[in-house]
Amino acid sequence: MPATVSRKALLEAGSDRRFRQLVYDLLTISVRMETVRTHLARRIGITGPQYSVLVAIAQFGGCDGVSISKVAEVLHVSAAFITAETGQLERRGLLIKSVNPRDRRGVLLRLTPTGERQILAVSPAITAVNDWFFAPLSHAAFRTFAGCAAELVNSSRQVIKSIETSSAEQMAEAAE
Secondary structure, eight states: OOOSOOOGGGOBTTBOHHHHHHHHHHHHHHHHHHHHHHHHHHHHTSOHHHHHHHHHHHHHOTTTOEEHHHHHHHHTSOHHHHHHHHHHHHHTTSEEEEEETTEEEEEEEEEOHHHHHHHHHHHHHHHHHHHHHTTTOOHHHHHHHHHHHHHHHHHHHHHHHHHHHSOHHHHHHHHO
8 A cells, every 4th residue: 555644754764654553543542532422421411512512611611601602612613513512401401501791692601500510420530531541641741742632633624624625636736
């Protein structure tokens, strides 16, 4: 099989073997993180994506709440997706939507007391799983990995946009 990358930084002695292993490892990590997220979500009786939304609201909501656009930005999804998921969470009594007093066109999201209790109840499991999942990382490795992940989020966003708007041949030309 021909090499799957051409950038010298991603090759070792001309081989893409280590790069391919990285891709396989990232896919495995992704699937396992999704499995953990689904497990934690089920403990609250919601879906994995709803769990991510609820945790983001808990993290950023504070006393006043957090905007739909902020939650969408943090989770790297569309505001329309957050609107749909928060509608379901609101119907389940886990969050409240209120008018943003600083911008009457906007909505602020915050957890209900039931939503707060659900997050608090699952928090020990979240901590245990995260500590165990990321146990191999030193502080320095964590900072490096977090920075690399953020850079890959940005570059992957550009790739997806390109895939959606152009052909594979155009992508190859752009990469050169």
